[in-house]
Amino acid sequence: MNAENADHPAVTVIGLGSMGSALAATLLDRGHPTTVWNRSADRARPLADRGARVAATPEEAIAAGELIVACVLDYPALYSVLDPAAGSLAGKTLVNLTSGSPEQAAEATEWARSHGADYLDGAIMTTPPGVGSPEMMFLYSGARTVFDTHRPTLAALGDPVHLGTEPGLASLYDAALLGLMWSAFTGWLHGTALVGAEQAAATEFTPVAIRWLTAVTGFMTTYAAQVDAGSYPGDDATVNVQIAAIDHLLHAADARGLDNALPALLKSTMERARAAGHGSDSYASVIEVLRKP
Numbered sequence: 437m438n439a440e441n442a443d444h445p446a447v448t449v450i451g452l453g454s455m456g457s458a459l460a461a462t463l464l465d466r467g468h469p470t471t472v473w474n475r476s477a478d479r480a481r482p483l484a485d486r487g488a489r490v491a492a493t494p495e496e497a498i499a500a501g502e503l504i505v506a507c508v509l510d511y512p513a514l515y516s517v518l519d520p521a522a523g524s525l526a527g528k529t530l531v532n533l534t535s536g537s538p539e540q541a542a543e544a545t546e547w548a549r550s551h552g553a554d555y556l557d558g559a560i561m562t563t564p565p566g567v568g569s570p571e572m573m574f575l576y577s578g579a580r581t582v583f584d585t586h587r588p589t590l591a592a593l594g595d596p597v598h599l600g601t602e603p604g605l606a607s608l609y610d611a612a613l614l615g616l617m618w619s620a621f622t623g624w625l626h627g628t629a630l631v632g633a634e635q636a637a638a639t640e641f642t643p644v645a646i647r648w649l650t651a652v653t654g655f656m657t658t659y660a661a662q663v664d665a666g667s668y669p670g671d672d673a674t675v676n677v678q679i680a681a682i683d684h685l686l687h688a689a690d691a692r693g694l695d696n697a698l699p700a701l702l703k704s705t706m707e708r709a710r711a712a713g714h715g716s717d718s719y720a721s722v723i724e725v726l727r728k729p
């Protein structure tokens with residue numbers, strides 16, 4: 437194991453599932469003395485082989501370093517591990533990468549504070565193989581000073597992005613970004629099934645789809661300014677034009693026996709925007725019907 441130094445502070449990783457194991461392995465690879473603990477002890481063995489120190493208890497793991505990274509299934513699991521060991525947390529920084537809600541992040545901030553610990557909430561915007569890549573975002577919310585102190589260590593895991601001091605921001609962005617991902621995945625798979633009905637392979641369609649997404653991100657940038665201004669000039673493509681266009685998708689997919697639940701939902705959402713008076717506005721106006729009054 438590498439000796440601790442100013443550039444490579446010691447880190448503790450609690451939770452060694454797929455993600456926690458990737459976090460610990462990356463910290464070890466970057467030269468951080470790393471102590472690990474997991475409920476099922478056998479999951480620590482591969483990390484011990486790579487130089488990790490394996491703590492016998494959560495208390496021992498917390499005592500090993502100033503920075504504690506936790507990544508378990510959910511918040512009930514987090515508290516079941518940390519509550520009995522909370523007395524060891526004073527003076528430490530807990531970086532919680534367990535997925536949860538903004539409200540759970542706010543509660544955890546208070547919980548950590550009540551035990552004398554600093555707290556950052558985080559969201560990992562990649563899968564385990566992406567950990568360690570500077571291309572991959574790790575979102576954080578919480579005190580800026582705490583983030584700045586640990587930024588160099590957190591940068592070993594991926595690009596650390598501080599969203600603000602409000603504790604729930606990382607969870608909120610995580611939910612928003614996963615929603616975007618699932619919509620994009622399902623739209624892509626629907627398109628893949630559509631062209632696949634005419635024998636086009638997914639690997640043929642996907643490079644074209646990815647190129648199209650570059651254009652789509654440009655539209656999003658234009659529409660973001662419209663959303664912020666609350667004004668949706670329909671000078672590129674109006675909601676009325678999009679409703680006419682989506683009928684072609686519905687027809688083509690229906691004729692090929694595909695499930696049309698997603699485009700039907702999209703069409704009905706556009707129609708609600710039109711009914712609210714946005715037929716001649718840009719697609720960005722659809723946000724008006726997504727907000728509950």
Ligand code: NAP
Nearest residue numbers: 451452453454455456475476508509513534535560563564
């Ligand atoms: P996983 O492989 O299923 O690992 C779950 C971890 O939680 C294990 O360490 C497990 O311990 C522990 N755990 C579960 N219930 C527990 C309990 N009651 N008490 C103590 N420990 C408990 O899951 P994962 O993929 O590593 O995900 C961990 C977190 O990272 C989740 O919040 C997930 O949403 C988030 N995340 C994952 C990914 C991903 O791609 N995998 C991406 C972003 C975020 P045992 O080994 O003892 O069961």
